[in-house]
Amino acid sequence: MNAPRTRVQRRPVHGVLLLDKPLALSSNQALQKAKWLLRAEKAGHTGTLDPLATGVLPLCFGAATKFSALHLDADKSYEATLLLGVSTTTGDAEGEVSARCDVPPITPALLEAVRQRFLGRIRQVPPMHSALKKDGKALYEYARAGVEVERAPREVTIHALNLALTQTQQAQAAIEIKVKCSKGTYIRTLGEDIARALGCGGHLTRLRRTATGPFSEAQCLTLAQLEAMDEAQRLRALLPPEVLLAAHVPVTLADEHAGRFLCGARLRGRWPDAAQVAVFAERPRVLLGSAHVQAGELVPDRLLSPIEVQQILQNLPPASAGGPSETP
Structure with a gap:
């Protein structure tokens, strides 16, 4: 017989927790875990990260939730690994392999030409596996049903981009990507477009958000670190709500x-x-x-x-x- 669950006594908590979101948890799952640890009454986040992505996820509690939308527009920075020669249905490691091809020789000159091509304002077609809605239904719901719908290209801005040729442990060609971009940029789509420009398919095997707005990964706590704290330490780990209004x-x-x-x-x-x-x-x-x-x-x-x-x-x-x- 299962023991009855202990009811958590909620309390008013106000502030911002900079969380280093772990792999495999959705943004909402990470939020609910932190909310439970803080016993907070009200919580929200400033934009989602994919379950297969890690890194900076500002969580807002209490009064801070009133200003969380301000950071939806913040620039973001990411690091990613793009595996070349293998395409998937989702553009990342979560999907099924949809195509394989040989990787052509990639010279420094070719890599630099591709990098220049994706700097500044570019247009992206949002991926089917995304939370964007069509007729009130998320695109990923259509994708899971095997239906592809037409998506209009969206303009985003790539402020900085670094591409470095590398190899995986299995000696497969890959590109290490570092990018600073505007809101609404899909890094999976950017990776696929870069692979296409290099003459082959590709998909992301790693994605990490290293910064959002003024917040960086160096400021973040992991859920494990938060769990190891007592309640007073957890409250002291919160930044005041005004950090969201730094600009x-x-x-x-x-x-x-x-x-x-x-x-x-x-x-x-x-x-x-x-x-x-x-x-x-x-x-x-x-x-x-x-x-x-x-x-x-x-x-x-x-x-x-x-x-x-x-x-x-x-x-x-x-x-x-x-x-x-x-x-x-």
Whole structure:
């Protein structure tokens, strides 16, 4: 007879956990595991990674989930291994082999010409094995049913690309790829297109996200590291919600104005126009929400609730108090 499962007592947790997602777990499975370890009430992530991909996956808890969508648009960096001469149905090792071919001689000049071809703005046809939707249904659902639907090419930007010829342990020709790209770039598709440009098929055997926006793999924790911590250490591993607003212009309000802003009031002041503003209370310094400034008016966009602000304040170290204010 199975023992009854222990019910986890959830609690309000606010912040960002930079997770090094392990192989074989979906992004949601990794999120749910971290959520369980933190006993968090509310959680989300800033964009998915394939189960066969590892690396940087920012997880948002509590108030931080209000700003998670901001990082859907962030540039990403990846490392991947492209096995040449073998194509699969999915463009990675998860699929079945669909074709094999000989790999032609690959000279440094050819590799550089191909690299140049895929730099800058390029057009990609999204893969069938993706979460993009057609008539309300994910493309991978059509693919699993053996149906291929027409997909319109999408423009993405490859900011940096490095290609290095190598060999697998089985002496098979492969390309090590390092790429920094815009949102919406499919690295599996990029790998397949590079292999085609080299004169043969190919598929990814390894994919790792090394950075997303300002966050890098060096900052990440693994699930094993998180499991080894006690509850206090897990909470200290969280970054404050404002790390998601690092590119925003900071504005700090004195107490009397902070309360009005938190209630949704627009404030007049001497601020220059800015499309993205992170608004803080003065003492102690705590995030109130995001806003924009237009014609000297601070206009709220996304606000924390007063309860969320109080919960964050309860966990602030004493040194967080203080700092100059910017009054309207």
